[in-house]
Amino acid sequence: MAKEIERAGVLTVHICTIVPISKTVGANRIVPAVAIPHPLGDPTKSREEEKVLRRKLVERALGAMKTKVDGQRIF
Amino acid sequence: MDGTLRVVHYLNQFFGQIGGEDKAGTEPLKRDGPVGPGLLFQGILGHEAEIVGTVICGDNYFNEHLEAAKEAVLALIEGYGPDFVLAGPAFNAGRYGIACGAICAAVAECLGIPAVTGMFPENPGVELYKKSVYIVKTKASSIGMKDAAQNMVALAMKVARGETLGTPDEEGCIARGIRRNCFTTETGAVRAVEMLVRKVKGDSFSTEYPMPVFDRVEPVVPLENLSEATVALVTSGGIVPKGNPDHMESSGASKYGKYDIRGVGQLSPESYEAVHGGYDPAYANEDPHRVLPLDVIRDLEREGVIGELYPHFYATAGNGTSVANARHFAQEIAEDLVRDGVRAVIISST
Numbered sequence: 001m002a003k004e005i006e007r008a009g010v011l012t013v014h015i016c017t018i019v020p021i022s023k024t025v026g027a028n029r030i031v032p033a034v035a036i037p038h039p040l041g042d043p044t045k046s047r048e049e050e051k052v053l054r055r056k057l058v059e060r061a062l063g064a065m066k067t068k069v070d071g072q073r074i075f
Numbered sequence: 076m077d078g079t080l081r082v083v084h085y086l087n088q089f090f091g092q093i094g095g096e097d098k099a100g101t102e103p104l105k106r107d108g109p110v111g112p113g114l115l116f117q118g119i120l121g122h123e124a125e126i127v128g129t130v131i132c133g134d135n136y137f138n139e140h141l142e143a144a145k146e147a148v149l150a151l152i153e154g155y156g157p158d159f160v161l162a163g164p165a166f167n168a169g170r171y172g173i174a175c176g177a178i179c180a181a182v183a184e185c186l187g188i189p190a191v192t193g194m195f196p197e198n199p200g201v202e203l204y205k206k207s208v209y210i211v212k213t214k215a216s217s218i219g220m221k222d223a224a225q226n227m228v229a230l231a232m233k234v235a236r237g238e239t240l241g242t243p244d245e246e247g248c249i250a251r252g253i254r255r256n257c258f259t260t261e262t263g264a265v266r267a268v269e270m271l272v273r274k275v276k277g278d279s280f281s282t283e284y285p286m287p288v289f290d291r292v293e294p295v296v297p298l299e300n301l302s303e304a305t306v307a308l309v310t311s312g313g314i315v316p317k318g319n320p321d322h323m324e325s326s327g328a329s330k331y332g333k334y335d336i337r338g339v340g341q342l343s344p345e346s347y348e349a350v351h352g353g354y355d356p357a358y359a360n361e362d363p364h365r366v367l368p369l370d371v372i373r374d375l376e377r378e379g380v381i382g383e384l385y386p387h388f389y390a391t392a393g394n395g396t397s398v399a400n401a402r403h404f405a406q407e408i409a410e411d412l413v414r415d416g417v418r419a420v421i422i423s424s425t
Binding site for chain 2: 002003004007009013020024025028035040055059062067070
């Protein structure tokens, strides 16, 4: 899906845990996530700490949007 | 090699009889003898080979700790002193396919013995490991277990005995890209002209050298003014309004959902849930933001870091979804996004 949306000209950042799959499907900007069942959270932390963690990942994705890449890159 | 060959079988937590998604974090462990589908494999192996041990690892544990898990699994396999290794089959299960591929590649490289696995051609493990691993083609689900077991055993026995393999089509496996010289009765020129004539007549022909398909998309140029850009959220993690109004399938999804989030600042567990059969949804049901970061993106919108959040999010359950379906969903979603001037998308995947 990342590839097809990007093909249409809309910049796409893929936040995912299994980076090799993301590379295989052809995402260009990839942000590694926390874990498979909770990519943007961590149930062992408090809700506040989780949100801080989530914000960091989303900010990394926004950083990727502002970065020029030549091919696939992991942020 | 004389006598009965020793075989180790690798399975995930599900086929290894440990449990479902709630046990996907299981660390590598071993069981002497065959387990689960191993019994079927043993029946086909007969007296020629014996499954002396089964090594089992949870799909999440393996994929979240690729290197450590691979080492631990390899050590357990080596402890049995096998002549060859069978892994899976993984069918269309992505995490399992990656585990099977990684293990077979490591077994061949580090232990120097044959390893054979089985996968559905769309399994992401195929693209990653097809060059280094023997992968038998299977159906998408365990409905194809019997055929997969037969083909995997036949191929593994051939490799273990050092017999010459036929073409990938003859062996029922995915091409590794190995080239071997062979003699034909006609010259290349004659064969090429024959192929051309068939093509012109509209008859079927098969090329002797299929061209590799490289389907890469040029990265879109970076955004200069994020603070003026509309950003959209998409997820393959199956987050939907509570009650799943579109009846999205939790496996092999044939549809995606488009959900209005105008005025929605938080995804509460009372209003949203995860429908996805490929991971334990307990964490996402407790707090859907663990899969779809709406709370954070609303904060960033309010702070002016991004221009605005697109008023809908899109979701599907990326669990055994065919590549064709996923492509089709994304093309439709992209039409919306382009029409409405969305500049960037965050896709979150479980």
